[in-house]
Amino acid sequence: MTETLTETAAQPGIRTGGLETEELTVGYRTRSRSSRAVLSGLALHAAPGELTVLLGPNGAGKSTLLRTLCGLLPPLEGRIRIGGADLARTSPAALARRLAVVLTDRVDAGLLSVRELAGLGRHPHTGFTGRLTAADHAAVEWSLKAVGADHLADRPAAELSDGERQRVLTARALAQEPEVVLLDEPTAFLDVPSRVALTVLLRDLARDKGLTVVVSTHDLELALRVADAVWLVDRTSRVHAGAPEDLIRGGAVASAFDADHLAFDPLTGTFGLRRATRAAVAVDAPADVLPLVERALAREGLSVADTGAGADARVSWTEGSRFTLVGPDARTTEAHGFHELTRTARTW
Amino acid sequence: MTTPLAIEPEKPEKPSAVRPRRRRAAVVLALAAGTAALFVLTVATGSHRVPVAEVVRVLLGGAAKDPRWTVIVEEVRLPRALTATAVGAALAVAGVQMQTLFRNALADPYSLGVSSGASMGVAAVVVGTGGVAGSFTGDLAGLGRVGVVLAASIGAAAVLALVLLLSRWVRSAVTLLVIGVMIGSAATAVVGVMLVYARPERAQQFVMWGLGSFGATTWPDLRVMLPVVGAGLLLAALTAKRLNALLLGEDYARTMGLNVRRSRDLALLGTSVLAGAATAFCGPIAFLGLAVPHLTRVALGTSDHRALIPASMLAGAFLALACALLSQPPGTDSVLPLNAITSLFGAPVVITFLIRSRRGVQGVAS
Numbered sequence: 045m046t047e048t049l050t051e052t053a054a055q056p057g058i059r060t061g062g063l064e065t066e067e068l069t070v071g072y073r074t075r076s077r078s079s080r081a082v083l084s085g086l087a088l089h090a091a092p093g094e095l096t097v098l099l100g101p102n103g104a105g106k107s108t109l110l111r112t113l114c115g116l117l118p119p120l121e122g123r124i125r126i127g128g129a130d131l132a133r134t135s136p137a138a139l140a141r142r143l144a145v146v147l148t149d150r151v152d153a154g155l156l157s158v159r160e161l162a163g164l165g166r167h168p169h170t171g172f173t174g175r176l177t178a179a180d181h182a183a184v185e186w187s188l189k190a191v192g193a194d195h196l197a198d199r200p201a202a203e204l205s206d207g208e209r210q211r212v213l214t215a216r217a218l219a220q221e222p223e224v225v226l227l228d229e230p231t232a233f234l235d236v237p238s239r240v241a242l243t244v245l246l247r248d249l250a251r252d253k254g255l256t257v258v259v260s261t262h263d264l265e266l267a268l269r270v271a272d273a274v275w276l277v278d279r280t281s282r283v284h285a286g287a288p289e290d291l292i293r294g295g296a297v298a299s300a301f302d303a304d305h306l307a308f309d310p311l312t313g314t315f316g317l318r319r320a321t322r323a324a325v326a327v328d329a330p331a332d333v334l335p336l337v338e339r340a341l342a343r344e345g346l347s348v349a350d351t352g353a354g355a356d357a358r359v360s361w362t363e364g365s366r367f368t369l370v371g372p373d374a375r376t377t378e379a380h381g382f383h384e385l386t387r388t389a390r391t392w
Numbered sequence: 393m394t395t396p397l398a399i400e401p402e403k404p405e406k407p408s409a410v411r412p413r414r415r416r417a418a419v420v421l422a423l424a425a426g427t428a429a430l431f432v433l434t435v436a437t438g439s440h441r442v443p444v445a446e447v448v449r450v451l452l453g454g455a456a457k458d459p460r461w462t463v464i465v466e467e468v469r470l471p472r473a474l475t476a477t478a479v480g481a482a483l484a485v486a487g488v489q490m491q492t493l494f495r496n497a498l499a500d501p502y503s504l505g506v507s508s509g510a511s512m513g514v515a516a517v518v519v520g521t522g523g524v525a526g527s528f529t530g531d532l533a534g535l536g537r538v539g540v541v542l543a544a545s546i547g548a549a550a551v552l553a554l555v556l557l558l559s560r561w562v563r564s565a566v567t568l569l570v571i572g573v574m575i576g577s578a579a580t581a582v583v584g585v586m587l588v589y590a591r592p593e594r595a596q597q598f599v600m601w602g603l604g605s606f607g608a609t610t611w612p613d614l615r616v617m618l619p620v621v622g623a624g625l626l627l628a629a630l631t632a633k634r635l636n637a638l639l640l641g642e643d644y645a646r647t648m649g650l651n652v653r654r655s656r657d658l659a660l661l662g663t664s665v666l667a668g669a670a671t672a673f674c675g676p677i678a679f680l681g682l683a684v685p686h687l688t689r690v691a692l693g694t695s696d697h698r699a700l701i702p703a704s705m706l707a708g709a710f711l712a713l714a715c716a717l718l719s720q721p722p723g724t725d726s727v728l729p730l731n732a733i734t735s736l737f738g739a740p741v742v743i744t745f746l747i748r749s750r751r752g753v754q755g756v757a758s
Contacts, residue, residue, distance in 0.1 A: 114647055140649030147647075152495075153639045154695035157412065167637045167648040174633030174698060220648065 061127055062256040063113065063143075063224045064089040068122035070105065070112040079120050082108045083281055086122070090258050090273065092223070095247040097267040098260040100277030101300065106260045107148070107228060109277075113258070114145045114226045127223045140168035144217035146227040151213065152202065158212050159197040162187055165219030187218035190253070191245060207238030211245070218249070224256040225249075231263055239263055243270050264301060268292065268313050276300055288313070321347040323372065323392060326355035333361055340382050344389045357392055359385070416699045419691045423706035430713040431477060435469040437717060439725045442469070468607075471614055472716060476606040478621045479674050480712025481705040482666040484688070485628045487681030488697070488704050489659045490552075492635045494559055497745065498569045500681030501667035504555045505576030506548045507676035508583075510668050511602065513547025514540055515583040518598055519590045537616045545668025551575055552660055552667075566746075604675040604730035606716045617673050624666035625705060631658050632697040639695060678731050679738020680715075684708045686745065711737075 069084040082105035090096040100106050111117045113124060115131055124131040126142045134142070144165065153161055165187065166180045176184070188194040191211040196204065204212060210230050217225050227246070231239040243263070247270050250257040258275075261267050267274065268288040276284040276291055278300040284291055291297050298308040306315050322345040329337050337359060338348045349355040358370040367379040371392055379385045436447045442464060446456040450465040487500040494504075501507045517540050555572055562568045587595040601608075609617065634655040637645040642652050670677065685700070688707045692699050715733045720726075 116643055116646060135649075136646070136651065137649035140647060143647070145644075145647045147641075147643055149641050149643060151640050151644070155689050155693060156639070156695050160694065160696055164636060164640060164644075165648070167633070167650065170633065172630075172633070174636060 061092045061223070062090050062094075063127075063258060064125045065113075066123040066125070068112070068124060069120040070108050070117065071120050072108070072117075073120070081120055083277065083283060084121070086283055088275055088283065088285055090224070090256050090275075092256045093250055093254050094256070094272035095250045095270065096256070096258045096273045096275060097271035098258060098275045098277070099264060099267055099300070101279060102262075104277040104279070105281065106277060110145075110226055110228050110258070110260055114143060115139055137168050140220060140222075142222055143224045143226065144220035144222040145225070146210070146213045146217050146230050148228045148232065151209075154202070156201045157197065158193060158199050158201050158204070158215075159184060159188065161201040161212055162193075162215040162219050165216040168220060183221060184215075184219050187215040188212075190218055190249060191215045205238075206233045207235070207242065210234065210238075210242055214242075214245070214249075222255070224258070227257070227259045229260050229262065231261055231266075239266060243267070247272070264297075265314050268297070317342065321345060323347075323356040324349035324354055325389075326358045327361075328359070329361035336382070337361065337385075340386050341389060344386055344392075346389060346392070357389075359389075412693060416692050416694070416703070420699075420703050420706065423703060423710055427477070427706050427710045427713065430710060430717065431473050434473040434476065434713050434716050435465055438464075438469060438720055440464060467611075471609050471611060472607045473713065474614055474618070475609045475674065476712040476716040477709040478618055479606065479670040479677065480680060480684075480708035480710070480715075481625060482621045482670045482708070483677060483681035483712075484684035484704040484708025485625055485701060486663045486666040486670075488685045488688075488700055489628055489631075489635065489663045490681070491685055492638055492697070493556070493656065493659045493663075494568065495638075495641065496559075496568055497686070498566070498682065498742065499572075500679070500685075501548070501663065501671075502576075502676060502678045502680075503569055503682055504572030505551050505574075505579060506555070506663070506667050507671050508576035508579035509547040509549075509551030510544040510671035511547070511583055511676055512551075512579045512586075513543035513545070513668070514601075514672055515586045515590075515598065516547075517543045518594055519586045537613060541616060541620055541669050541672045544672035545664045547579075548668040548671070549660060549664035551579060552664055556656070556660065601675045603732075604677045604734070605719075605727075606674055606712070606730060607720075607727065609673050613673055617669055620665060620669040624662050624669065627658065627662040628666070629701050631655065631662065632701050634658065635697040635701075674730070676731075677734055679734045679741070680708060680712060683738045683741040684711055686741065687711075 065086045065088045068086040068088070069081050070086070071079055071081040071083070073079045086109075098106050098110065108117065112119050115136070126134070126139065129142065131139065153164075163176060163180070163184045166176055166183060167174070169183075170176060170180060185194065188197055191214050193208065193211045193215055196208060196212065201209070201212060214225075214227070214230070217227075231242055234242065243259075243266055246257050246259055249255055250272070271288055274286065274288050274291050276296050278284065278296060284294070284296040286294075292310050292313060298310070301315070302308055305317060309316050325341055325346050326349050327334060327337050327341075341348060341359070356372045360368040362368070365381050367385050369377045369379055369385070369388055371377070371388075377388055379388050432444060432447055432451070435451065436442050436444050442456070442461045446458075446461050447465055450456050450462055451470070456462045456465070483501060490499040490501065490504065490506075491497060493499075555568070555575060558571055559568055562571065587598060590598070634650060637648050637650045638652075638655065645655070646652050667681075684707050685704055688700060688704045689695055691707070692703055694700065715730060718733050719728045719730050721728070
């Protein structure tokens with residue numbers, strides 16, 4: 045056993061690797077003495093090999109926390125450890141070899157190829173002149189391959205799509221060969237397929253390369269599906285940590301995000317529209333159509349009655365999405381397609 | 393006959409990093425050759441034409457057939473060409489540093505008022521001691537020249553620091569440009585007030601100096617200017633790695649381990665010295681520092697400062713020599729004001745840039 049291993053193993057309770065905080069308070073120093081704490085008493089741990097997602101409503105302090113974790117803001121109190129090393133005692137250059145970030149800043153690096161942009165990540169590894177050695181070039185190629193952007197290497201960075209650019213910026217972070225990667229809302233400007241692709245890519249990077257990946261995002265449903273661990277900032281500035289299912293089960297997700305018109309459904313892990321039910325409707329439809337009818341009726345404030353009893357109206361489905369509707373006034377009408385169905389149901 | 397599903401022939405693996413590197417080498421070589429040719433041509437032309445072959449002979453240390461030619465080349469033309477070369481390189485590299493530092497495509501010593509700050513320093517010396525380098529070298533000993541360069545550099549640094557401070561709150565490139573113009577006119581106003589207290593002939597000489605010229609420097613001037621500009625260029629070349637890290641903005645630079653404040657101070661120092669020395673000897677020169685970095689980036693195909701800084705030195709020297717040539721139409725005695733020439737080619741570059749690039753308006757370096 046090596047000395048380092050003994051050392052760390054000898055201290056129970058101190059986890060090794062990854063990113064952890066002790067009694068961390070983040071916020072802003074307004075003047076020399078006064079300060080405004082945004083989040084306090086944080087004891088968080090993001091483990092190597094796992095994708096940790098930072099969630100929370102707007103203005104809850106996600107960005108403040110991330111900027112503090114990557115050393116751009118000094119912590120008001122407490123400690124941050126990156127791979128076991130105290131962030132406050134690590135030189136900026138040494139920190140840059142352990143931790144890399146993707147920020148929300150819109151970058152415009154001018155006339156750089158994708159390879160040159162990713163190569164900027166070698167900054168903490170190169171010598172005085174910044175010349176890239178063969179090892180540096182290999183690291184850049186590896187990082188581009190890791191994010192699936194190696195085919196873009198010779199393209200001008202300015203011509204990339206939003207999704208491609210985030211991949212390349214992630215490659216730039218990887219080129220720093222860090223242990224920990226922090227990303228501040230990397231999916232914010234992306235369309236849905238790019239969001240899914242990038243989120244899954246980040247999880248795979250964590251798994252395959254043993255990286256500690258921490259991502260802040262607004263994309264709650266996707267995050268809860270893909271994340272290994274979640275840090276959830278709620279409205280009262282408390283941070284809940286755990287697996288997505290732990291937080292769903294404990295009600296933290298619902299209490300953080302539920303709003304007047306939105307309700308979190310713990311079973312599906314998704315949000316639904318919250319609407320007072322006006323009436324119950326009996327539905328005759330096969331199992332593969334029933335959920336769609338239910339969805340359509342829910343939009344009109346109607347619930348599906350489990351049994352025929354107690355229903356105010358009735359909807360019957362026949363092949364070709366033809367509906368036979370019996371309204372509360374017992375009048376029978378025909379509807380072709382879901383749009384006609386909802387228009388009729390709206391009059392009930 | 394081909395089948396629609398014909399397998400594409402395997403493309404040979406592209407030698408990825410080679411082509412851009414070859415392009416950069418070609419651009420640098422072409423610029424070096426062009427600069428050398430223009431240098432000889434600048435020495436050859438003027439009110440009295442000297443044959444190119446004779447110019448080359450004198451430049452290589454020989455004597456021309458006509459001894460008058462040797463004197464013209466050594467005492468008049470060579471200082472002018474050396475001045476143009478050094479000042480062109482200095483302003484171009486100052487422009488590169490400022491454009492990256494401000495992340496603003498329209499930044500250069502002239503546009504942001506740094507040259508006006510340098511003028512203010514020069515005016516202070518003119519009023520205080522009664523001499524300006526370049527146009528007024530007759531009354532100046534070596535220390536006086538150093539004093540003028542120092543005053544110009546301090547004036548440049550003061551304005552640069554002020555604009556840098558203001559740029560924290562200004563996101564738009566165009567707004568910052570307007571602020572720079574305002575600071576420039578304020579500095580010019582201060583100069584105007586100061587000149588009231590100068591002797592009238594000094595004030596007039598100062599106005600002539602303000603039109604810009606490469607032709608007023610003598611060998612004693614060059615002995616001060618060349619080392620100062622050389623030091624400024626060397627400093628810029630040594631900060632190429634830092635400037636590259638700043639391409640993505642200060643936050644990214646910080647997370648890559650860069651000491652942003654020190655890098656900013658170094659760029660500020662280098663820019664002030666380069667702009668100060670250039671302005672002290674040649675007057676404020678418009679647009680060279682703004683246009684050259686853009687043209688060089690496009691020619692090189694990269695913003696990588698390790699290529700951009702050396703290539704900008706050459707391109708700046710090249711364009712300054714071209715302007716020097718144009719300002720003294722061959723065969724005539726008339727000398728056009730240098731700033732008229734640089735503005736005539738510089739203004740269209742800026743206008744083209746503003747029209748074609750939305751990014752310039754949004755406030756980011758191109």
